[in-house]
Amino acid sequence: MSELTLQNAVVVGADGVLDGLNDVVIVDGIVAQIGSNLAVQGDAIDCAGAWVGPGFVDVHTHLREPGEEWKEDIETGSRAAAAGGYTAVVAMPNTDPATDAGHLARYVADRGAQVGLVDVIPSGCITAGRAGEKLAHLDELSAAGVTLFTDDGDSVADAGLLRRAMEYLAERDGVVAQHCIDAGLAAGGEMHEGEISSRLGMSGVPREAEETVIARDLSLVRLTGVRYHVQHVSTAGAVDLIRDAKAEGLRVTAEATPHHLYFDHTSVRDMNPTYKMMPPLREPADLEALRDGLRTGVIDIVATDHAPHADHEKDHPWEDSPFGVTGLEWAAAVVNMVVGLEPEGFFKVLSCNPAALAGLADQGRLEEGSTANLVVFDPEGIADTNGTVSRSSNSPYLGLEMRGAVRMTIYRGRVTSRDRSVADPVGAAG
Amino acid sequence: MKHLLTMEGVDRATLDSLLDDADEFYEVMHRPIPKVPALRGKTVATMFFEPSTRTKLSFERAAKALSADTLSFSPGTSSLKKGESLKDTVLTVKAMGADLMVVRHKSTGAAWRVAEWADLPVVNGGDGAHQHPTQALLDALTLRQHFGSLDGLRIAIVGDIRHSRVARSDVWAFTTLGAEVTLVAPPTLLPPDLSGWPVTASTDFDDVLTEVDAVYVLRVQAERGGASVFPSVAEYRQRFGMTDARFARLKPDTIVMHPGPMIRGIEIDGGVADDPRCKVLEQVTNGVAVRMAVLFQLLGGSRDE
Numbered sequence: 001m002s003e004l005t006l007q008n009a010v011v012v013g014a015d016g017v018l019d020g021l022n023d024v025v026i027v028d029g030i031v032a033q034i035g036s037n038l039a040v041q042g043d044a045i046d047c048a049g050a051w052v053g054p055g056f057v058d059v060h061t062h063l064r065e066p067g068e069e070w071k072e073d074i075e076t077g078s079r080a081a082a083a084g085g086y087t088a089v090v091a092m093p094n095t096d097p098a099t100d101a102g103h104l105a106r107y108v109a110d111r112g113a114q115v116g117l118v119d120v121i122p123s124g125c126i127t128a129g130r131a132g133e134k135l136a137h138l139d140e141l142s143a144a145g146v147t148l149f150t151d152d153g154d155s156v157a158d159a160g161l162l163r164r165a166m167e168y169l170a171e172r173d174g175v176v177a178q179h180c181i182d183a184g185l186a187a188g189g190e191m192h193e194g195e196i197s198s199r200l201g202m203s204g205v206p207r208e209a210e211e212t213v214i215a216r217d218l219s220l221v222r223l224t225g226v227r228y229h230v231q232h233v234s235t236a237g238a239v240d241l242i243r244d245a246k247a248e249g250l251r252v253t254a255e256a257t258p259h260h261l262y263f264d265h266t267s268v269r270d271m272n273p274t275y276k277m278m279p280p281l282r283e284p285a286d287l288e289a290l291r292d293g294l295r296t297g298v299i300d301i302v303a304t305d306h307a308p309h310a311d312h313e314k315d316h317p318w319e320d321s322p323f324g325v326t327g328l329e330w331a332a333a334v335v336n337m338v339v340g341l342e343p344e345g346f347f348k349v350l351s352c353n354p355a356a357l358a359g360l361a362d363q364g365r366l367e368e369g370s371t372a373n374l375v376v377f378d379p380e381g382i383a384d385t386n387g388t389v390s391r392s393s394n395s396p397y398l399g400l401e402m403r404g405a406v407r408m409t410i411y412r413g414r415v416t417s418r419d420r421s422v423a424d425p426v427g428a429a430g
Numbered sequence: 431m432k433h434l435l436t437m438e439g440v441d442r443a444t445l446d447s448l449l450d451d452a453d454e455f456y457e458v459m460h461r462p463i464p465k466v467p468a469l470r471g472k473t474v475a476t477m478f479f480e481p482s483t484r485t486k487l488s489f490e491r492a493a494k495a496l497s498a499d500t501l502s503f504s505p506g507t508s509s510l511k512k513g514e515s516l517k518d519t520v521l522t523v524k525a526m527g528a529d530l531m532v533v534r535h536k537s538t539g540a541a542w543r544v545a546e547w548a549d550l551p552v553v554n555g556g557d558g559a560h561q562h563p564t565q566a567l568l569d570a571l572t573l574r575q576h577f578g579s580l581d582g583l584r585i586a587i588v589g590d591i592r593h594s595r596v597a598r599s600d601v602w603a604f605t606t607l608g609a610e611v612t613l614v615a616p617p618t619l620l621p622p623d624l625s626g627w628p629v630t631a632s633t634d635f636d637d638v639l640t641e642v643d644a645v646y647v648l649r650v651q652a653e654r655g656g657a658s659v660f661p662s663v664a665e666y667r668q669r670f671g672m673t674d675a676r677f678a679r680l681k682p683d684t685i686v687m688h689p690g691p692m693i694r695g696i697e698i699d700g701g702v703a704d705d706p707r708c709k710v711l712e713q714v715t716n717g718v719a720v721r722m723a724v725l726f727q728l729l730g731g732s733r734d735e
Contacts, residue, residue: 190538198621199438201559201598202538206622271539315517315547317537319558 002413003027003042006376012053012347014367024052026372029413034368047376050407053347054366055087055373056332057354059148059177060231060255060303062324063089063120065111066104067096072308072391074108075425077328078117080306080390082416082423084328085406087373088119088355088363089306093130094153100125102140109145116426117416119373121358123148126156126165126176133158135165142172147359150177152231155213157183159220166224175253175357177229178217180238181279185209190319192265192280200271202318205280207235214241221250229357230254232305234279236289243298253357255303256290258327258334259396267396273314273321274396277307287338294339300353302339304331308392326390329420330397332375333383336404343379351375372413381405384420433545434724435554436561437602445570445607451723452571452716459495459719469498472729475528477503477520477544478555479535484690484714485555485564489532492721498729501528516540517547524548530729533557551728553721559593565689566599567720570607572713573644576685581608586638588614588670589648589697592621596689597648601629612638616670618659635670639679647672647688650697663696672698677705685709 004026011022011034018034025033025041032041063077072080074091081089091108093099099108105122112120124141128134130151138149149169155178156162166176186209191197193204214230218241221228230242233254245252259277264284267275275281293299307324314321332350335341341349355364362371383402388395409417416423431444458466474493478486486502493500503523516535523531531548533541534555541554541561556562573580585604591597591613604611605628613620613631620631632638639645650666660666667673672686677699680686686698686708694700702708 193622195623195625198623199598199626200538201561201593201595201621204622271542312515312518315515315543317516317535317540317543317557319537320516 002029004410004413004415005038005040005042005044006047006052007044009047009050009052009376010343012051012343012366014365016344024374026410026413029372031366031368031370031372045376045408047407049380050376050378051343051346052374052376053343054351054355054364055375055409055411056085056350057088057358057360057363058086058304058306058328059090059301059354059357060305061089061091061328062094062307063091064308065095066107070310074111074120075115076391077306078112078115078120078425079422080326080328080388081118082409082411083389083406083420084330085332085375085377085409086118086328087375087409087411088121088358088360090121090123090148090358092152093123093125093150098125098130099123100128100130100136102137102144105141105144105146114425114427117423118411119360119363121360122146123150123177125149126151127161130154132156132161135161135168138165138168142174148175148177148229148357150179150231152177152179155179155181155183159216162217163220163224166220166226170224170226173227175227175229177231178213179231180210180213180217181205182209182213185212190276191268192282194265194283196265196268200268205278207237207282210235210279211237211241214238218245218250218252221252225251227251232257232260232279232303233290233293233299234260234282234286236286239289239293239298246298253300254298255301256294256299257303257305258331259325261287261290261302261338262334263396271318273316273318274325274394276318276321276323277305277325278323291339294349295341295345300349301357302331302335302349303354304328308390309394310392314394324394326388326392326395329389329395330383330385330402332377332406333402333404336379337402372410374410375406376408378405378407379403381407389420389422431727433552434563434728435541435545435552437563437566437599438561440602440606442606445603448567448720448723448727449571449574451726452567452719455722455726456716456719459715465495465497467497468726469493469496469729472498472529473501473527474498474530474532474725475501475503475523476532477523477534479505479540480556482534482556485534488714488717489555489721491718492725495718496722496725498725501526516543520544520548524550530725553724553728556595559595560598562595562599564717564721564724565596566603567724568713568717569600569646569687570603571716571720572687572709575712575716576709577643579608580604583609583644584612584642585609585644585646586612586614586642587646587648588635588672589650590619591615591648592619593651594648600646601627605629612642614638614670616660635676639676640681643681643684645672645680645684645686647686647698649689649691649693667696671696672702674699674701677702687713690714
């Protein structure tokens with residue numbers, strides 16, 4: 001029997017923050033008891049000053065396996081997730097080959113289960129090979145357990161094709177998650193279009209590249225009734241569109257990334273491709289709109305868009321470097337520092353809402369009898385930013401002073417990370 | 431000065447010092463033996479990751495006139511095509527014994543990255559549409575030679591400002607040296623946000639034409655017409671070309687400049703290009719002189735002969 005007792009924590013349960021300081025007793029992977037001054041079972045961990053809540057769930061992770069294992073693989077990505085407080089990640093389908101058929105989704109899920117450090121939930125492509133030309137094997141993907149569909153990295157540009165995907169997926173209550181960037185407006189775009197891009201002579205990605213896609217998609221959501229999720233919202237105008245869509249009653253959710261909450265386009269001034277991602281870093285007013293969107297529930301989720309790239313791929317000038325930054329390890333610190341949510345709201349955007357979007361019944365929930373997927377987060381602790389657990393180090397947070405430390409991650413009752421020291425995988429590497 | 435990467439933020443004293451040295455080297459270039467031993471034993475690597483003829487030739491001419499050796503790199507013969515990172519390429523050339531690198535690259539900030547990796551003096555020979563500082567210096571030298579000073583000069587820069595590293599460099603050099611700059615272009619070829627630029631902007635060339643002391647004509651990349659940045663090359667010429675008719679309306683002492691290569695019949699008519707008030711060849715000569723000054727200052731050359 002494995003037992004563990006977390007003591008003296010601010011506990012965020014299914015109905016919000018419990019009064020006073022409480023203990024959580026975990027027995028055989030299940031939350032056995034929550035209450036004050038409980039009898040210790042197994043090791044006792046003093047969590048004074050920390051919050052204990054459901055483990056974080058990332059609905060936007062690039063694990064790069066299969067096909068680009070020099071950047072990351074399911075094991076190293078799972079380790080980075082555990083270090084960052086995550087107990088589940090949704091793997092993006094822009095692998096090589098792209099996850100556009102059932103067996104490919106099962107491969108990802110099986111590798112995740114072998115590693116056994118977090119739930120690895122495959123997402124599936126909307127179009128075959130992410131080519132935007134014909135539908136992916138949506139039935140097969142559904143049968144393999146996929147509920148979230150996206151061509152992430154590209155928008156589905158053809159509105160007719162997207163409409164058919166929406167109709168097809170609405171029938172089975174799937175989620176269409178869109179990377180909203182209009183390829184024409186963003187053509188050649190390397191960064192946010194504005195003062196800095198003008199000064200640097202780089203082609204810009206105007207806010208409208210994102211907003212026109214969302215506006216178009218929302219009218220198709222109105223037509224088809226599908227569940228629709230806006231990935232990595234980056235502009236204030238997009239937040240307005242989503243607010244209005246929710247007020248209208250459309251089944252819409254949205255995510256913001258840590259980097260869009262933390263950095264603005266002035267970070268690009270030094271032309272270091274560590275700050276290169278799509279959508280690009282925007283302006284302070286956009287950051288404030290995203291933060292406010294999270295506070296008011298217009299934006300439901302903080303999702304990392306963890307996008308590892310090897311050093312040698314970023315050892316180039318800006319335009320020759322790939323888009324993307326890692327994010328799993330310090331996302332919670334960013335939320336803690338810049339969004340300013342109370343513990344209940346903090347776990348909503350990092351755990352509960354993403355678990356609901358991904359349809360994960362044993363994630364995003366902390367109550368007696370629930371699966372022990374938990375995180376111990378110290379909001380006043382200093383985050384360790386001296387190195388990465390991920391295989392890739394394209395992180396803009398390295399070396400920053402950050403407040404908010406993941407003390408412990410518990411996945412199905414097992415401690416998978418303690419102060420960034422990550423447990424061994426459960427199964428042998430496949 | 432450790433590197434020469436940009437014209438933005440470079441102060442007047444630094445510009446004056448480089449232009450003063452360039453004047454001296456201009457005189458050297460016109461001696462019977464146009465060569466000094468100032469950089470003997472030094473090696474200048476010209477690393478042109480983007481095709482370029484004149485800038486590369488100009489830097490190599492400048493290095494040789496200072497008695498430096500040159501190492502020449504061009505992408506057609508490089509490992510970049512095999513997927514080598516820029517960092518590895520740079521460290522490889524450094525390991526061969528370069529003392530200074532001149533970097534030309536289609537991507538923004540390339541010279542900054544090279545400076546970070548190589549720990550050598552670096553001259554930006556043009557990065558993307560961002561900066562081309564030695565072009566601005568040679569342009570400033572040309573204006574200074576002709577007018578004596580840039581103070582109070584009115585200069586129009588006409589053409590594809592949005593994609594021009596020449597414009598982005600000239601704007602700072604010219605205004606720091608006291609000139610007033612007006613950018614003239616169709617709206618699609620102006621940068622989307624000019625906040626903080628010490629310039630005025632206009633889409634009406636004819637309105638600006640008669641007011642200025644110098645017209646700086648930028649090359650039109652004809653393929654931009656295909657990308658629908660302007661409707662056609664003919665319409666561009668009609669509104670923004672330095673035509674013979676517009677040339678006739680300039681003040682009699684106004685000069686015309688161009689960074690080359692000129693596309694006659696599009697942005698500049700042949701009659702203008704061949705007029706003595708078009709200073710293109712002076713610019714080319716001055717390019718060698720200012721590059722000598724830059725190499726000399728960055729490599730700490732000695733004036734003793």
